[in-house]
Amino acid sequence: xxxxxxxxxxxxxxxxxxxxxxxxxxxxxxxxxxxxxxxxxxxxxxxxxxxxxxxxxxxxxxxxxxxxxxxxxxxxxxxxxxxxxxxxxxxxxxxxxxxxxxxxxxxxxxxxxxxxxxxxxxxxxxxxxxxxxxxxxxxxxxxxxxxxxxxxxxxxxxxxxxxxxxxxxxxxxxxxxxxxxxxxxxxxxxxxxxxxxxxxxxxxxxxxxxxxxxxxxxxxxxxxxxxxxxxxxxxxxxxxxxxxxxxxxxxxxxxxxxxxxxxxxxxxxxxxxxxxxxxxxxxxxxxxxxxxxxxxxxxxxxxxxxxxxxxxxxxxxxxxxxxxxxxxxxxxxxxx
Amino acid sequence: xxxxxxxxxxxxxxxxxxxxxxxxxxxxxxxxxxxxxxxxxxxxxxxxxxxxxxxxxxxxxxxxxxxxxxxxxxxxxxxxxxxxxxxxxxxxxxxxxxxxxxxxxxxxxxxxxxxxxxxxxx
Numbered sequence: 448x449x450x451x452x453x454x455x456x457x458x459x460x461x462x463x464x465x466x467x468x469x470x471x472x473x474x475x476x477x478x479x480x481x482x483x484x485x486x487x488x489x490x491x492x493x494x495x496x497x498x499x500x501x502x503x504x505x506x507x508x509x510x511x512x513x514x515x516x517x518x519x520x521x522x523x524x525x526x527x528x529x530x531x532x533x534x535x536x537x538x539x540x541x542x543x544x545x546x547x548x549x550x551x552x553x554x555x556x557x558x559x560x561x562x563x564x565x566x567x568x569x570x571x572x573x574x575x576x577x578x579x580x581x582x583x584x585x586x587x588x589x590x591x592x593x594x595x596x597x598x599x600x601x602x603x604x605x606x607x608x609x610x611x612x613x614x615x616x617x618x619x620x621x622x623x624x625x626x627x628x629x630x631x632x633x634x635x636x637x638x639x640x641x642x643x644x645x646x647x648x649x650x651x652x653x654x655x656x657x658x659x660x661x662x663x664x665x666x667x668x669x670x671x672x673x674x675x676x677x678x679x680x681x682x683x684x685x686x687x688x689x690x691x692x693x694x695x696x697x698x699x700x701x702x703x704x705x706x707x708x709x710x711x712x713x714x715x716x717x718x719x720x721x722x723x724x725x726x727x728x729x730x731x732x733x734x735x736x737x738x739x740x741x742x743x744x745x746x747x748x749x750x751x752x753x754x755x756x757x758x759x760x761x762x763x764x765x766x767x768x769x770x771x772x773x774x775x776x777x778x779x780x781x782x783x
Numbered sequence: 784x785x786x787x788x789x790x791x792x793x794x795x796x797x798x799x800x801x802x803x804x805x806x807x808x809x810x811x812x813x814x815x816x817x818x819x820x821x822x823x824x825x826x827x828x829x830x831x832x833x834x835x836x837x838x839x840x841x842x843x844x845x846x847x848x849x850x851x852x853x854x855x856x857x858x859x860x861x862x863x864x865x866x867x868x869x870x871x872x873x874x875x876x877x878x879x880x881x882x883x884x885x886x887x888x889x890x891x892x893x894x895x896x897x898x899x900x901x902x903x904x905x
Contacts, residue, residue: 589869667865
């Protein structure tokens, strides 16, 4: 009786598999990766590195500082590396191992002077954005890899094979004891039991994967939200001035329109259309949507049986993917 | 430095406050336009521009706080930690074959069901 109750419990558990109710995290990962790629075009890395370096020089110069050449931890700076004096068992030093450049100012020449770069300088914003894009892309890829892992399926398949052998062994044992082959009904029930066990194991592993995903997504959600918003702010700065001008033009056109002037109304509508087009396709939107999609994934993972949340998560991911596609196209077309 | 959350809350409160003023200004501006009082309309436009400029600079202050280099470094570190955790968990999940306790439990269950079934029917 107890075993029958256990079988019922297993059957009911097998029916509540979590494997097929995961949000489309893989699509989320792809969208974030694509957004990161487009973002790199918005903030060209070469210009960024040179821009930050130039800004740093300006700041040091403004403080009356200089760059000091010093020895690095790997040797003396001032002579070329001489291979004859190196230990062949060790990697040879590179320039950065033996020479260091340090900024110094007169007030404390022995201390390293590190200027504080203005956070809103375009080069610094671009560097920040690239840092976040790399970290966000890395996270999204790792999350997607966890979500699409086939470990539960492959393990369950392997176990299914093992259980098949076990069932055959049980049938053979029964045939040996009773002296007759198992009846078709016995074979069918043994087969069903095997299927239940395979599903149970897969279920256990799927539930585990679900729990792991939930843990990762919950822990990372605040950082993803912060990253998405910061990236959106950085991206918004790339076209804020242009959008600002469009709004000013829209207000001015409307202010200048006299009552009863149909042509002026058309001009207002045209100005509104230009502003709407720029605002609704602004570069910051896809980055901002990353936070909403990730939060919806989190909520869906928290309530795996809630199909409304699953649908919400997938809708957010689809919206994100659509916006990212538009941004990628705009970047490729040179409109950004 | 003020926390970004507090800055955003202050910004939202300001937005709400200035929105009410702007709505009122624009209502009067429209009235002046219909009355044909160009000078009054221009005065309202000037006030409107001042308020928009003020709001713009306040929003830029919030953006600057969000773009703080130290804050960005903290977010990036948190994301990298999340990615490392996901990879670590994936490794553990892939090592599910080593989760012999689950497999063993399932196999034991298989045997017990098999025994029950064959005992009942055989």
